[in-house]
Amino acid sequence: xxxxxxxLVAGTFAVVASAQAPNxxxxxxxxxxxxxxxxxxKSGTDATSTMAREQKGVKDAKAAKGTPKDLPTKADxxxxxxxxxxxxxxxxxxx
Numbered sequence: 881x882x883x884x885x886x887x888l889v890a891g892t893f894a895v896v897a898s899a900q901a902p903n904x905x906x907x908x909x910x911x912x913x914x915x916x917x918x919x920x921x922k923s924g925t926d927a928t929s930t931m932a933r934e935q936k937g938v939k940d941a942k943a944a945k946g947t948p949k950d951l952p953t954k955a956d957x958x959x960x961x962x963x964x965x966x967x968x969x970x971x972x973x974x975x
Contacts, residue, residue, distance in 0.1 A: 951957045 951960055
């Protein structure tokens with residue numbers, strides 16, 4: 881049984897490894913197309929607007945890192961929930 885499991889694992893590994901190998905029969909035209917797709921993919925991910933948004937997000941996160949929380953204690957959170965619930969009940973009761 882152990883030999884069967886080992887053979888299955890080795891076979892699966894061989895199939896996966898061969899599936900990832902480049903196709904030696906691919907034509908130069910297909911390889912050129914693939915290079916063009918790769919270049920377009922890389923340029924799309926390195927867009928300056930995306931990088932600018934990421935940098936702005938990092939800057940905003942660093943600026944907000946040291947600020948205190950709006951509701952620091954459990955009692956503050958409970959008061960906020962109670963106030964919201966009370967307002968919702970008043971609105972439903974007036975119908």
